[in-house]
Amino acid sequence: MDEKLWFLKECPLFERLTEDQIERLEAASQSRSFGKGEMIYLPSDASESVLLLTKGRVKLFHVTSDGKQALLALIEPGEVFGELAVFDGGQREEFAEAMMPSTLIRIPKVIIQDLMESEANVAIGITKLIGFRRRRVERRLKSLLFRSNRERLIHLLIELADQYGVRTPDGVRLKIKLSHQELASIIGSTRETVTVVLGDLQSEGKLKIERRHLILNDIDRLAATIGVTSPEVPVDSPFLHRTARPARYGT
Numbered sequence: 001m002d003e004k005l006w007f008l009k010e011c012p013l014f015e016r017l018t019e020d021q022i023e024r025l026e027a028a029s030q031s032r033s034f035g036k037g038e039m040i041y042l043p044s045d046a047s048e049s050v051l052l053l054t055k056g057r058v059k060l061f062h063v064t065s066d067g068k069q070a071l072l073a074l075i076e077p078g079e080v081f082g083e084l085a086v087f088d089g090g091q092r093e094e095f096a097e098a099m100m101p102s103t104l105i106r107i108p109k110v111i112i113q114d115l116m117e118s119e120a121n122v123a124i125g126i127t128k129l130i131g132f133r134r135r136r137v138e139r140r141l142k143s144l145l146f147r148s149n150r151e152r153l154i155h156l157l158i159e160l161a162d163q164y165g166v167r168t169p170d171g172v173r174l175k176i177k178l179s180h181q182e183l184a185s186i187i188g189s190t191r192e193t194v195t196v197v198l199g200d201l202q203s204e205g206k207l208k209i210e211r212r213h214l215i216l217n218d219i220d221r222l223a224a225t226i227g228v229t230s231p232e233v234p235v236d237s238p239f240l241h242r243t244a245r246p247a248r249y250g251t
Contacts (some may be wrong), residue, residue, distance in 0.1 A: 004031045004105055004178045007054045008024070013080055013125045014115075021115070028104045034098040047085035049106040053077050056102025057221060061185065071185040074099075074176075076163075083129055086116065100104050101120045151226050152187040154195050158223050161216060162231035170208070171217040174232050 002018055005026045014022060031054070040051070040058060058075040070132055072094055081096065084248040086109050115244075147155065158176070164176040180198070182190045201207045206222055208215050216222055222247045223230040 001183075004029065006217055007078075009050065011052055011078060011080065013122060013129075016121045017115070017119065021119075025107065025111060025115075028108055031103060032106065033101065036098060036100050038098050039094050040096040040098060040102075040104070041082070042095060043092050047082065047088060047090060047092050047109070047221045049082065049087055049108055050080060050112050051082045051096075051169065052080050052105040052107060054103045054105060057099040057101055058096055058104070059099050059182075060096050062167050067184040070183065070188065072137065080129060083126055086112050086126060092218050119167060147226070149187070149189050149193050150197050150200070152189065152195060154201075154222060155228065156183065156187050157214065157216060158219070158226075158228060161219055161233055165216070165219075165231070165233040166236035168209050168215070169234050171215045171237065172217070172219045174214045177212045187227065 001153065005022065008029070009022055014025065017025070034056075053075050055077055058073040058078075060075065060081065062070045062072065064070055073081070075096075075174060082092070084093070087100065112122070112126070130158040136187055151178060160171050160174050160176060160178075164174050166175060167173075179191075180185075180194045184191045184194045186196075198209070200209070206217055208217065220230045
């Protein structure tokens, strides 16, 4: 089976389409690869397609007036992004950059619009995806407004554990490497502050750092310090997918 066709069939958004519909979708789509640090689109680009990531990792971000990055989301293989193109024929509103060598499938928005009109599950899926991303941004905004730098970083670590964490004998290990600057961009802080807070948490025995991987020694206690529920994290296994677990758009 053609690789592009396989990824389209495996995408939850298109899982109920018929073979003919998938083949037409595949024929209208284009696959493209990007190197680490390469821009996929800019805010000035026309929003003419929806994108499906098949390999690598992509970050979506804004640039503030003082030139700092404000990270909006991390996109993992199997996830769709740029979905606002379906409703808005104008320009992109954010930057999309490959964080590592990445491959994606560009799907013309007219194809998605046609599917939304004929397939209720596609329309519902797109709506849920937009709602999921909006709630995530709103939660992060509330965190920025009402929490200290320490609380915001802990909240982010819990959020990352929910998507990237695995339980090990030492605690919950985050299977994603983010620099202190990238962590700071997500929580609206500075690299220096993140470094200090991580150092404090490590001194307190709440986490440790091994080869740029963070291990949360007691995630339940850490979550309790900011009044949130600890996520259910699977036990590490060689059979687990090496990247993130699927985002729960319906939650």
